[in-house]
Amino acid sequence: MAGAMPLLSITTFTPLVGVLAILLFARGTPEEVARNSRWGALWTSIFTFAISILIWANFDTKTAEFQFTEKVDWIPAFKISYHMGVDGISMFFVLLTTLLTPVCVLASWRAIEGRVKEYMISFLVLETMLVGMFCALDLITFYIFFEGVLIPMFLIIGVWGGPRKVYAAFKFFLFTLLGSVLMLLAILTMYFQVGTTDIPTLMEANFPRGLQIWMWLAFFASFAVKVPMWPVHTWLPDAHVEAPTAGSVMLAGVLLKMGGYGFLRFSLPMMPLASEFFTPFVFALSIVAVIYTSLVALAQTDMKKLIAYSSVAHMGFVTCGIFVANQEAVAGAIIQMLSHGVVSAALFLIVGVVYDRIHSRDIATYGGLVHRMPVYATVFMLFMLASVGLPGTSGFVGEILVLVGTFKISTWVAALMATGMILGAAYMLYLYRRVIFGELTKEELKEILDLSPREIAVFAPLIVVVLWMGIYPMPFLDAIEVSVANLVGEYSTALAAADGAHFTLAGQR
Amino acid sequence: MTDLPQMMPAAPEIFLAVAGMLLMMVGVFTREERAAQRVHLLSLAVLVITMAMVGILNGGKAMAFGGVFLADDFAAFMKVLAILGAVLVLVMGRSYVVREGMARFEYPILILFATLGMMMMISANDLIALYLGLELQSLSLYVIAAFKRDAMRSSEAGLKYFVLGALSSGMLLYGCSLIYGFAGSTSFETLARVLGGDIPVGLIVGLVFLLAGLAFKVSAVPFHMWTPDVYEGAPTPVTAFFSIAPKIAAIALFLRVMTGPFGELVEEWRQIIIFISILSMSLGAFAAIAQTNIKRLMAYSSIGHVGYALIGLAAGTHVGVRGVLIYMAIYLAMNAGTFACILAMRRKGEMVEEISDLAGLSRSKPGMALAMMIFMFSMAGVPPTAGFFGKLYVFLAAIEAELYTLAVIGVVTSVVGAFYYLRIIKIMYFDEPAEEFDTPIGRGLGSVLTVTGIVTLFFFLWPAPLLDGAAQAAAALFAG
Numbered sequence: 001m002a003g004a005m006p007l008l009s010i011t012t013f014t015p016l017v018g019v020l021a022i023l024l025f026a027r028g029t030p031e032e033v034a035r036n037s038r039w040g041a042l043w044t045s046i047f048t049f050a051i052s053i054l055i056w057a058n059f060d061t062k063t064a065e066f067q068f069t070e071k072v073d074w075i076p077a078f079k080i081s082y083h084m085g086v087d088g089i090s091m092f093f094v095l096l097t098t099l100l101t102p103v104c105v106l107a108s109w110r111a112i113e114g115r116v117k118e119y120m121i122s123f124l125v126l127e128t129m130l131v132g133m134f135c136a137l138d139l140i141t142f143y144i145f146f147e148g149v150l151i152p153m154f155l156i157i158g159v160w161g162g163p164r165k166v167y168a169a170f171k172f173f174l175f176t177l178l179g180s181v182l183m184l185l186a187i188l189t190m191y192f193q194v195g196t197t198d199i200p201t202l203m204e205a206n207f208p209r210g211l212q213i214w215m216w217l218a219f220f221a222s223f224a225v226k227v228p229m230w231p232v233h234t235w236l237p238d239a240h241v242e243a244p245t246a247g248s249v250m251l252a253g254v255l256l257k258m259g260g261y262g263f264l265r266f267s268l269p270m271m272p273l274a275s276e277f278f279t280p281f282v283f284a285l286s287i288v289a290v291i292y293t294s295l296v297a298l299a300q301t302d303m304k305k306l307i308a309y310s311s312v313a314h315m316g317f318v319t320c321g322i323f324v325a326n327q328e329a330v331a332g333a334i335i336q337m338l339s340h341g342v343v344s345a346a347l348f349l350i351v352g353v354v355y356d357r358i359h360s361r362d363i364a365t366y367g368g369l370v371h372r373m374p375v376y377a378t379v380f381m382l383f384m385l386a387s388v389g390l391p392g393t394s395g396f397v398g399e400i401l402v403l404v405g406t407f408k409i410s411t412w413v414a415a416l417m418a419t420g421m422i423l424g425a426a427y428m429l430y431l432y433r434r435v436i437f438g439e440l441t442k443e444e445l446k447e448i449l450d451l452s453p454r455e456i457a458v459f460a461p462l463i464v465v466v467l468w469m470g471i472y473p474m475p476f477l478d479a480i481e482v483s484v485a486n487l488v489g490e491y492s493t494a495l496a497a498a499d500g501a502h503f504t505l506a507g508q509r
Numbered sequence: 510m511t512d513l514p515q516m517m518p519a520a521p522e523i524f525l526a527v528a529g530m531l532l533m534m535v536g537v538f539t540r541e542e543r544a545a546q547r548v549h550l551l552s553l554a555v556l557v558i559t560m561a562m563v564g565i566l567n568g569g570k571a572m573a574f575g576g577v578f579l580a581d582d583f584a585a586f587m588k589v590l591a592i593l594g595a596v597l598v599l600v601m602g603r604s605y606v607v608r609e610g611m612a613r614f615e616y617p618i619l620i621l622f623a624t625l626g627m628m629m630m631i632s633a634n635d636l637i638a639l640y641l642g643l644e645l646q647s648l649s650l651y652v653i654a655a656f657k658r659d660a661m662r663s664s665e666a667g668l669k670y671f672v673l674g675a676l677s678s679g680m681l682l683y684g685c686s687l688i689y690g691f692a693g694s695t696s697f698e699t700l701a702r703v704l705g706g707d708i709p710v711g712l713i714v715g716l717v718f719l720l721a722g723l724a725f726k727v728s729a730v731p732f733h734m735w736t737p738d739v740y741e742g743a744p745t746p747v748t749a750f751f752s753i754a755p756k757i758a759a760i761a762l763f764l765r766v767m768t769g770p771f772g773e774l775v776e777e778w779r780q781i782i783i784f785i786s787i788l789s790m791s792l793g794a795f796a797a798i799a800q801t802n803i804k805r806l807m808a809y810s811s812i813g814h815v816g817y818a819l820i821g822l823a824a825g826t827h828v829g830v831r832g833v834l835i836y837m838a839i840y841l842a843m844n845a846g847t848f849a850c851i852l853a854m855r856r857k858g859e860m861v862e863e864i865s866d867l868a869g870l871s872r873s874k875p876g877m878a879l880a881m882m883i884f885m886f887s888m889a890g891v892p893p894t895a896g897f898f899g900k901l902y903v904f905l906a907a908i909e910a911e912l913y914t915l916a917v918i919g920v921v922t923s924v925v926g927a928f929y930y931l932r933i934i935k936i937m938y939f940d941e942p943a944e945e946f947d948t949p950i951g952r953g954l955g956s957v958l959t960v961t962g963i964v965t966l967f968f969f970l971w972p973a974p975l976l977d978g979a980a981q982a983a984a985a986l987f988a989g
Contacts (some may be wrong), residue, residue: 077976078905118871140901144892144969151886154931158939159871166939170931177891177927181920184901188908188916 006070008084011052011094012132015101015124018044022124026117034116038109041120045102045127052098052131059091061478064486066137066200074141079196083137088483089264089334092476093134093257096341099461100253101127104246106458107349111245111356112160119160123246126152130254134261139187139197147180149255153247161242168235168242175235179225186218190270203269203490209498216274219266226259229282229319230289233312240308241361245352248304252311253345257337260318264334268325269487272494275323282323283413289316290420298427303351303361306431307344310387313420314340320417321402325491329405330484331477336398338476339386339469343395346383346462350376353455354435357448363431368440373450377436379459384432386466388425394469518571518580521562521588522628528555529621536614545612552617553599556624560592563628570985572634576696579634586834586982587631587761590841594754595624597845597957602746604951605852609860611656611744619656620750623649627758631765636685636695639762643681643726646755647674653750654743666742673725673735681722687715700770713777719766720781726759727815728808730788740808745860748804749848752811757837760818764830767822768986775825782823787918789816794925798932803851803864806929807844810888813926814840820912820919821903827987829906834979839899839968843887846961850881853950853958864933869942877950878937880962885934887965889927895968 018040026036060067066085074082086094104123112119126149133145150173158169191197194205207215225232236256240248267275290313297309314336321333353376354369355361370377386393389400399421407414440446451459469476516523532555536548567585572578599617606612626646633639651674655667689695691712692703704712725732740748767778793813800806818840821832854861871878887896900923907916949955968975 075972075976077973077980115872144897147892147897151891154934155938158935166935169935169939170928173931174924174928178921178924181924182917185904185908185913185916185920188901188905191905192909 006068006084007051007055007058008068008086008094008131008135009070011048011055011098012084012128012135014048014051015044015127015131018048019121019124022117022121034113037117037120038105041105041124042102044124045098045105048127048131049095049098049102052095055086055091056095056479059086059479061088062482064088064483069137074138078140078191079198080140081138081198082141083198084132084135084141085137086135088480089487090134090261091479092334092338093254093261094131096257096338097127097130097134097254099465100249100341100345103345103349103458103461104249106454107249107352108244108246109454111352115159119156122152122156123250126156126250130250130258133258137199139190139199139202142199143180143184143187146258147177149258150176153251153255156247156250157239157243160244160247163242164238165242168238171235172239175232176222176225179222179232182218183222186215189215199265205270206494207271209273212271212274213277216267216271216278219262219271220278223259223262223267224285226262227256227315227319228259228312229285229315230292230312231285233289233293236312237305237308240311240348241302241304245348245355248308248348248352249345252307252348253341256311256315257341260315260322260333260337263319263322264330264487268322268491272491273498275325275491276495279323279325282319283410286316286320286323287413287416289313289319290417291423294420294423294427298423298430300427301363303363303431303435304348305361306363306427307347307351310347310424310427311340311344313424314344314387316420317399317402317417320406320413324402324405324409325488326405326408327481327485327488328401328408330488331480332398332401332403332405334398334480334484335394335469335473335476336402339394339398339466342462342465342469343383343386343393346379346459346466347387349458349462350380350383353451354448358444363434365442366435366445367438367442368436369445369448370436371440372445372448375451375456379451379463380432380436382463382466384428386470388428389421392467392470394466394473396470397473516573518566518573519578519632520566521559522625522632524562525555525559525621525625525628528559529618529625532614532618532621536618539614544614545606545616548614549599549603549606549617552621553596555621556592556596556599559624560589560596563588563592570988574638576698577635577638578629578632579697580632581988582985583761583765583982584632584985586978587757587837588628590838591627591631591754591757591761592624594757594841594845595620595750597841597961598746598750598753600953601845601849601852601957602749603953605744605746608858609657609744610659616653616656619649619653623653623750624754627754630758631761633762633765634697636689636697639766640678640682640685643762644678646758647678647726650674650751650755653747654739656747657744660744662742663744666739669735669742670739677722677725677732680718680725684715684718684720684722687711687718691715697766697770701772704771705773708774708777716771716774716778717781720778720785723759723763723766724785727756727763728812729785729815729819730792730812731785733789733792733812736812737805737808740811741802741804741862745804745848745852745862748807749845749852752807752844752848753841756811756815757841760815760833760837763819763822764833764986768825768830772825779823779825782819783912783915786816786819786823786915789813789819790919790922790926791816794922794929797926797929800929801864802862803854803867803933804862806864806933807847807851810926810930811844813922814844814888817900817903817919817923820915821906823912823915824906824910826906826910827983828909829903830983830986831976831979832902832904832906834982835902835975836899838975838979839887839895839965842961842964842968843884843894843896846880846958846965847884847888849954849958849961850877850884853877853946853954855947855950856944858947864936866943867933867936868940870937870946872942873945874948877946877958880958881937882934883962883966885930889930890923891927893966893969895965898968898972 069085629642657663797809887894
């Protein structure tokens with residue numbers, strides 16, 4: 001029965017129904033409005049999550065085709081349609097979004113006091129945009145969702161952010177907008193080459209090599225900013241530091257995945273020749289990202305900034321894995337993105353917990369928290385180790401798969417990437433030691449309280465996911481496998497075909 | 510003596526002209542304190558009827574007055590937009606004119622005549638008809654720019670506009686005469702037939718003069734100098750009118766002249782249009798950053814928007830013209846909305862115009878702030894607002910015509926432009942509240958704000974009518 005329902009559209013637009021409900025029913029005194037908005041947003045997002053679980057439950061892991069597809073003519077004059085569908089690559093990103101949104105709502109329960117209604121509406125709109133983006137199978141629809149994300153995020157950073165929020169919000173918006181508009185031109189070029197913006201059709205198209213190079217660069221401009229790759233990552237630390245906790249969670253958890261998803265969905269299948277051409281370039285940037293930003297993270301005194309830089313490093317693994325383009329590495333990159341989505345989200349929440357109490361993100365403010373907050377210390381340890389990539393956590397599965405895949409292509413790249421893992425352990429353990437261990441000497445920390453039941457409820461689902469993915473990743477890998485195999489297969493076929501054509505030409509000459 | 514059927518295509522214009530003259534009588538013969546109100550309402554009715562007539566009487570291509578007047582789908586589309594602009598301005602400006610002592614019956618009548626001029630321009634099929642329409646429009650506009658005659662700024666704006674406008678009309682007329690001299694005809698159809706292949710240099714010079722005159726009317730760089738001063742000085746509803754209706758008419762003229770009589774010379778004028786377009790987009794984006802007065806900011810913003818619209822013309826294709834038409838229609842909605850917001854910026858009975866006066870608007874007036882935010886995101890071209898679709902279709906045309914450099918410069922300046930639109934949102938949403946604006950903003954203003962806001966935000970739900978209409982109108986231009 002669920003197969004007949006437009007499950008993806010329901011998942012995408014349920015949050016908007018919630019927005020409408022909040023607008024209509026959240027009335028009365030300011031306190032009542034705030035309370036109703038919180039509950040409205042929470043129930044909406046939990047309901048959305050429940051629906052998205054149905055997608056997974058009904059997902060056919062045996063096919064690489066797009067599933068749950070819906071197609072409605074939207075602008076027939078331009079052959080633009082509202083086309084939705086998921087495959088093994090995009091399905092888990094939808095779930096990641098719907099999982100993190102209720103977590104964000106819950107995490108902001110007490111932290112946000114001003115303009116609660118607008119805040120909750122922003123998060124629900126953000127959820128719609130993100131889910132829609134991962135499901136869209138039409139380039140224009142995709143672009144609208146992709147760009148639409150900027151509006152709620154801009155407001156979340158700018159209205160509820162920290163002291164330098166204006167700078168951070170502008171930098172975030174303008175950086176990503178500049179990347180995206182170039183992608184728009186590439187999308188329009190594709191449209192004129194093929195005559196449609198339908199993604200499955202475009203995946204079949206063969207663009208000439210010279211054109212592919214240009215289009216690849218335009219798409220790269222957009223996705224590299226989103227990932228973010230070194231050297232266009234500078235907006236990320238600013239945005240993370242200034243955003244409210246839940247904003248950072250969405251930013252690190254889902255928004256960064258838009259870039260990786262874009263590479264997988266567009267760059268590799270549509271522009272294989274250009275992707276191959278630029279692979280060394282991407283490797284170089286990824287290695288710099290992994291090693292350089294890890295070192296930068298080591299030197300940070302601000303907790304959020306440290307985690308922000310660690311995100312850049314972890315996403316370096318992802319970009320490297322994607323462009324290695326073999327089964328292990330691509331699957332690893334996807335797992336790594338999901339894992340990072342949960343782990344970095346959790347780490348930002350962990351910072352948020354103490355920030356709500358002490359209102360400082362400075363590492364030096366803390367120390368010896370284990371004496372007052374044992375549960376907190378345990379949760380922190382779990383996610384810290386997951387971020388390091390300890391076996392048994394989700395971080396391990398992703399990183400090891402990427403490294404295995406990379407090793408097949410180039411020992412050197414793999415070796416340099418592995419250095420990043422060591423550095424990752426260094427800065428995370430160093431952070432943990434400074435915050436949690438040692439004597440509890442600071443006066444203001446002596447009265448600090450451990451996690452409240454609400455906060456435990458925030459972390460519980462994330463802990464389950466991290467351990468599940470780490471101990472028994474098969475359900476995830478199964479769903480991903482066929483789609484990745486198809487992607488990698490098509491990619492190597494396209495390269496081989498181009499090589500073949502090359503040889504024939506040489507032979508004729 | 511022209512017989513009646515031949516005048517039928519011009520029936521809306523004739524109706525508007527007669528009605529305008531009758532309204533003058535009404536104004537004179539009504540008691541003074543009631544005259545302004547009555548004429549205002551009647552003018553609105555007249556405009557709505559004219560718009561209906563344009564819609565109903567439109568049926569393919571028809572000529573009048575020996576071929577100097579042309580009514581086709583393109584003309585109908587543009588006329589509806591221009592009249593709609595005038596209607597919106599009259600609706601939202603009503604309380605302003607009463608408050609600011611501008612409530613004289615001549616004001617709506619001048620707007621009627623300006624609109625009539627625009628309709629003549631849009632339907633012009635001959636260089637002389639073109640000039641007549643243009644002058645009827647311009648003369649009315651000069652007067653309403655200075656309509657607040659006791660205010661120094663308004664008079665200054667009117668004078669400035671008149672002097673520079675007269676200069677540009679002169680250039681345009683000079684261009685027309687050169688074209689006539691070298692081509693031997695003023696009729697667009699004859700020109701289209703004889704031009705092509707090797708053409709004399711004098712004709713190119715004439716074309717350049719004509720382009721300069723038109724560029725002045727749409728306030729494209731480098732003929733934009735009057736815009737910020739006139740926008741700032743003129744009474745706000747008049748500024749709103751300037752930024753909408755005459756722009757639409759002048760763009761229509763641009764499209765008609767360039768694709769019609771000079772359609773064969775695309776290679777000659779394309780580089781000029783590209784040049785103007787790049788300059789307008791860049792100036793619109795960079796110069797607006799430093800503005801503190803919101804009306805001046807809107808002036809630079811409109812210069813930028815004209816630059817984007819001209820991208821479509823530079824493509825010179827059916828897709829390009831369609832892009833321009835879509836762009837102008839969306840521009841009409843979001844610009845009218847923005848000016849409705851500006852008109853609502855009133856504190857203790859005084860109009861305020863500084864951008865900083867908007868501080869914290871999201872808390873004192875959430876609805877108005879939300880509407881303004883929608884317009885700003887739309888002007889910046891962020892999806893899913895309507896402004897994105899406007900930009901999408903002109904860039905589509907540029908890519909189709911392989912004008913890649915123009916397209917890249919266009920999107921980059923749109924990012925720069927996004928900065929100052931975002932700055933307004935920042936001031937409204939991130940800053941601490943300034944003193945509150947007066948309430949209520951008035952029914953006319955409120956309804957314009959709501960309608961344009963909804964259209965701008967939800968355009969994506971049902972874009973087909975506008976897209977189809979624009980496609981049909983563009984097709985009429987290329988029918989032959």
